[in-house]
Amino acid sequence: MRPILSLRHVTKRFGETAAVQDVSLDLKEGEFLALLGPSGCGKSTCLRLLAGLDRPSAGHVQLGHRDVTKLGAAERNIALMFQSYALYPHLTVYQNIAMPLRLRSLTVMQRLPGAALLSVQVRGVLSDIDTNVRAVADMLGLTDLLGRKPGQLSGGQQQRAALARALVRAPSAFLLDEPLSNLDIQLRAETREEIKALHRRTGYPFLVVTHDQADALSMADRVAVMMAGRISQVGTPHAIYHTPATREVAQFIGQHRMNILPRGAGGALHPAGAKLDLGVRPEHLAVCHAGTCEARLPATVESISFQGDETLVRVRGPGDASLLMVLRGADAPPEQGASLHLTAVPGALHAFGEDGDRRELAA
Amino acid sequence: MTRPWLTNLLLVGPAALAVALFIFLPVAVVFVLAFTDYLIGAPSATWVGLENFQQLLGSRLGRNALINTLVYAAIVIPASVGLGLIVALGLHSLATRLPRIATLLQTVYFLPVAATLVAMAVAWQMLLHPSLGLVNTWLSALGLSGQQWLTDRDIVLFTLALIGIWQTVGYNMVLFLAGLSAIPATLYDAAAVDGAKGGWTRFWTVTWPMLGPTTLFVLIVTAANTFRVFETVATLTEGGPAFASDTIVYALYREGFVYFKAGYASAITVVFFAALLLLTAIQILLIERRVHYR
Numbered sequence: 001m002r003p004i005l006s007l008r009h010v011t012k013r014f015g016e017t018a019a020v021q022d023v024s025l026d027l028k029e030g031e032f033l034a035l036l037g038p039s040g041c042g043k044s045t046c047l048r049l050l051a052g053l054d055r056p057s058a059g060h061v062q063l064g065h066r067d068v069t070k071l072g073a074a075e076r077n078i079a080l081m082f083q084s085y086a087l088y089p090h091l092t093v094y095q096n097i098a099m100p101l102r103l104r105s106l107t108v109m110q111r112l113p114g115a116a117l118l119s120v121q122v123r124g125v126l127s128d129i130d131t132n133v134r135a136v137a138d139m140l141g142l143t144d145l146l147g148r149k150p151g152q153l154s155g156g157q158q159q160r161a162a163l164a165r166a167l168v169r170a171p172s173a174f175l176l177d178e179p180l181s182n183l184d185i186q187l188r189a190e191t192r193e194e195i196k197a198l199h200r201r202t203g204y205p206f207l208v209v210t211h212d213q214a215d216a217l218s219m220a221d222r223v224a225v226m227m228a229g230r231i232s233q234v235g236t237p238h239a240i241y242h243t244p245a246t247r248e249v250a251q252f253i254g255q256h257r258m259n260i261l262p263r264g265a266g267g268a269l270h271p272a273g274a275k276l277d278l279g280v281r282p283e284h285l286a287v288c289h290a291g292t293c294e295a296r297l298p299a300t301v302e303s304i305s306f307q308g309d310e311t312l313v314r315v316r317g318p319g320d321a322s323l324l325m326v327l328r329g330a331d332a333p334p335e336q337g338a339s340l341h342l343t344a345v346p347g348a349l350h351a352f353g354e355d356g357d358r359r360e361l362a363a
Numbered sequence: 364m365t366r367p368w369l370t371n372l373l374l375v376g377p378a379a380l381a382v383a384l385f386i387f388l389p390v391a392v393v394f395v396l397a398f399t400d401y402l403i404g405a406p407s408a409t410w411v412g413l414e415n416f417q418q419l420l421g422s423r424l425g426r427n428a429l430i431n432t433l434v435y436a437a438i439v440i441p442a443s444v445g446l447g448l449i450v451a452l453g454l455h456s457l458a459t460r461l462p463r464i465a466t467l468l469q470t471v472y473f474l475p476v477a478a479t480l481v482a483m484a485v486a487w488q489m490l491l492h493p494s495l496g497l498v499n500t501w502l503s504a505l506g507l508s509g510q511q512w513l514t515d516r517d518i519v520l521f522t523l524a525l526i527g528i529w530q531t532v533g534y535n536m537v538l539f540l541a542g543l544s545a546i547p548a549t550l551y552d553a554a555a556v557d558g559a560k561g562g563w564t565r566f567w568t569v570t571w572p573m574l575g576p577t578t579l580f581v582l583i584v585t586a587a588n589t590f591r592v593f594e595t596v597a598t599l600t601e602g603g604p605a606f607a608s609d610t611i612v613y614a615l616y617r618e619g620f621v622y623f624k625a626g627y628a629s630a631i632t633v634v635f636f637a638a639l640l641l642l643t644a645i646q647i648l649l650i651e652r653r654v655h656y657r
Contacts, residue, residue: 053552073555086553090572103558165557
């Protein structure tokens with residue numbers, strides 16, 4: 001798949017601080033890419049650089065084979081849906097959706113009120129615009145709302161209007177800034193599905209920027225994890241979860257934060273734990289019953305918190321390491337203060353060197 | 364708690380009494396006086412019906428004051444609103460690059476608003492003095508002939524209008540600046556992504572519509588202030604020469620407090636009041652629906 005929109009060694013500084021440092025990223029033809037990271041990591045800056053709203057301090061932005069580093073947003077034909085939706089409050093939904101087409105296919109003079117009365121050409125363009133607006137409104141179920149102003153719409157409807165405005169002009173790439181963050185929980189799940197379906201139907205390359213890993217992992221084909229202005233890892237959601245490239249990524253991804261056994265303390269679980277930091281996800285830790293397992297980690301139960309479908313058990317392991325364990329289903333929870341042994345399958349262990357990078361463990 | 368009406372009365376009473384006593388009562392008195400020939404200090408007055416109003420609208424002098432005021436407003440309102448907007452746009456974009464200079468210029472533009480107009484009028488009198496004033500000195504240095512700015516019948520109203528504009532632009536600028544800073548930056552981003560290239564397109568797509576409520580407010584406030592023009596007339600021309608700069612409020616002052624014709628002055632006040640009320644109502648009804656986007 002050929003890259004449609006790319007950052008090439010892009011750095012963006014605001015005064016002294018670098019918000020984005022030497023980032024290279026490809027958005028490929030027809031793919032769904034998520035840019036995931038904690039707030040303040042520079043992902044929104046990347047989005048603005050891709051869209052052409054900001055200029056990089058160093059590096060290049062490419063659209064197809066073209067270098068568009070110096071071009072503004074208007075010249076790039078990239079659609080962007082803003083976190084706040086940024087609909088024009090004084091225009092109806094119809095006029096909002098039509099705006100990108102009007103700005104692109106009519107000149108300043110032709111946009112003047114009454115131009116349609118004078119010019120056949122303008123009438124032709126306007127009727128094309130009308131066809132497109134109605135088609136995209138129909139696709140997003142906005143037909144009945146076309147006459148409303150944004151202030152009269154619910155949050156979900158506003159979002160669909162913003163999607164329609166972005167999609168109406170057949171963009172070369174579609175960027176979405178935190179598309180789900182302003183929606184309530186129930187609507188989020190639905191909208192996730194809708195955005196995925198929209199991606200399948202339109203075939204445009206989608207780039208979603210989000211701080212919510214559930215959104216990124218569930219929607220995207222590929223996820224780029226960004227930490228402190230740099231891209232830490234790019235891979236499939238599966239790879240990001242199962243083979244995190246750095247300790248930071250490992251601890252950022254996952255519903256529960258990954259346990260890290262500092263060097264030496266993890267020796268009981270895996271020989272490599274003597275020299276490397278060992279990581280194991282709380283959901284991959286298990287209680288070892290009656291000496292049945294090869295590798296065992298002695299621990300004492302500190303606290304237990306029952307949460308319905310799962311039980312969170314906090315234990316104190318060797319080297320005073322505090323570990324979290326998730327018990328699911330019918331596992332009987334241990335008593336508070338009990339001593340027990342923990343185990344984990346070797347495949348669920350992650351080793352990290354002093355630099356925080358992943359080291360492959362011999363199986 | 365047992366007698367809430369007493370609490371209510373104590374809380375609302377003083378303010379309500381003051382409003383009634385100092386605003387509603389005088390207004391009512393003015394409305395009644397407008398239909399009499401009452402002179403200030405006279406022991407009695409006669410009911411004259413609409414005679415005062417006939418005199419205002421029918422006499423050459425009354426119509427002259429009305430027309431002068433309308434001409435003055437027709438120059439000052441559009442010019443000071445338009446210039447206020449232009450200055451605000453300029454300073455707003457300057458503020459991102461040269462914040463200190465922008466602040467300095469803001470202060471300069473706002474100075475006429477903060478200063479006492481009567482004192483400023485005296486300063487203008489010096490500047491506009493036919494033989495000693497700086498304006499004519501500069502004009503002659505440029506090879507142009509000086510003007511009798513405040514004593515030429517054909518010019519005096521426009522001179523006053525210029526001073527009026529000078530005095531109002533700063534205020535309108537501040538209001539527009541506040542309106543500009545309230546426009547969300549993402550709307551400009553959205554416009555850029557949608558394909559708005561030049562500043563002109565950005566202005567008509569985002570700035571102008573988003574400034575709608577501000578513009579309406581500025582228009583109403585400017586109109587109300589402009590129709591009330593008085594200080595400059597009183598200090599610089601006293602309505603002269605030969606009533607060439609006579610305005611409604613100055614005529615009202617002259618009739619009421621120089622000639623003591625309280626009845627006639629009240630009639631002028633009533634007409635003025637009704638006109639302003641009507642104007643504001645029209646502005647709100649016509650424009651408000653189109654500027655508040657709900």
